[in-house]
Every structure is written in C-alpha cells, then in structure tokens.
Amino acid sequence: MNWIIRKLTSGPTYLDVISITGMPSTGKTILEYKVYNDKSVSSHFDIRSWCTVGQEYDEKKLVDKFLNQVIGSDSKLSENVDVADKIRKQLYGKRSEESWGLFEERVLGNKSCPNELLDVGKEIAQNCEGLPLMVDLIAGVIERKEKKKNCVD
Structure with a gap:
C-alpha cells in the first residue's frame, strides 16, 4: 500500500499505470479502496474517480460513471456527446x-x-x-x- 501511495504522490510527471491484479478474493479492492481514500492521495489530486472493471463490463457505463465523478453530476449522457x-x-x-x-x-x-x-x-x-x-x-x-x-x- 505504501509503495503505491508513494508512486501516486511522488512519481514521475508523465502518465503512468499501476496495475493491481490477482486471483478473486485476495484483497485487491480493499487495497485500492485504502489507497484511494488515503489522506495523502486525496490531498494530492484535485479530482479523483473510482470505478471497478470486471471481466465483463459495459464501456459506455464505465465512461459515464467516470465523467459524472469528474464533473460532479449524476446525469446520463446522450450518444452524440464527445x-x-x-x-x-x-x-x-x-x-x-x-x-x-x-x-x-x-x-x-x-x-x-x-x-x-x-x-x-x-x-x-x-x-x-x-x-x-x-x-x-x-x-x-x-x-x-x-x-x-x-x-x-
């Protein structure tokens, strides 16, 4: 957890990806939740978004959820919105x-x-x-x- 928090808050200025993978029920979501809600992480970023992706997912719903968290809304997007x-x-x-x-x-x-x-x-x-x-x-x-x-x- 501390390594991930360090990478997020003091890592490189370019975009980076931190993958958390593993077998089901090994605590990945709990780890992610703790990192996401850590005080140093929440104070480091102006905007944060949380979504989980399983093996089967609806890309449109994920993007809608992400956008709504970013803009602070809970509305459905029309198809012609970029x-x-x-x-x-x-x-x-x-x-x-x-x-x-x-x-x-x-x-x-x-x-x-x-x-x-x-x-x-x-x-x-x-x-x-x-x-x-x-x-x-x-x-x-x-x-x-x-x-x-x-x-x-």
Whole structure:
C-alpha cells in the first residue's frame, strides 16, 4: 500500500499505470479502496474517480460513471456527446485555476492582484496551459518587472 501511495504522490510527471491484479478474493479492492481514500492521495489530486472493471463490463457505463465523478453530476449522457473532450475541458479548467493561483503567488507574494492587472494576469496563466514549470518561469520574469499594465502588454 505504501509503495503505491508513494508512486501516486511522488512519481514521475508523465502518465503512468499501476496495475493491481490477482486471483478473486485476495484483497485487491480493499487495497485500492485504502489507497484511494488515503489522506495523502486525496490531498494530492484535485479530482479523483473510482470505478471497478470486471471481466465483463459495459464501456459506455464505465465512461459515464467516470465523467459524472469528474464533473460532479449524476446525469446520463446522450450518444452524440464527445466524452473525452468534456473530460479534458473539465480537467483543464482545474489547471487554469491552479495556474492562476501559482502565478499570482509567485508574482505578488501575499499581496492581492491590482484590478487593472487581473485580466492580463489570468490570460498569461491560461496561456501556460496548466504547465506549472511554464507558469513559474514566466512569473519569475514578471516578478522582477514593475507591476503596471503597460509593462506586460
């Protein structure tokens, strides 16, 4: 359990898969449940989703369940909805919020953003496309400049 939690919370930044396999009734689901609900895991991720997949499953139901957990809803999707795009937009929105928070903190410290810079600051954070390193790099350049709108235009 500790190894899986370490891999999830401090592993590589690229996508990775951790498979939990074994014979029936050997405790796989209990292990997964404990990891999923572990405090360090739940605080590390903005959004988590839980689904189980057996030997026979309905892919549409699994995707619906996953999407509903991500968007916080319990609705049925119509056939013509691009689920992958809907999930991407939902997750991307979370990164835009995180990017703005990181950008604002790095550039302004504990001061609040002046109203005349709010729109341009959020636009800069959004253009970083949820990449924390890019946010930090650009914020590092801007933090040394004078905090006036004509400096960032």
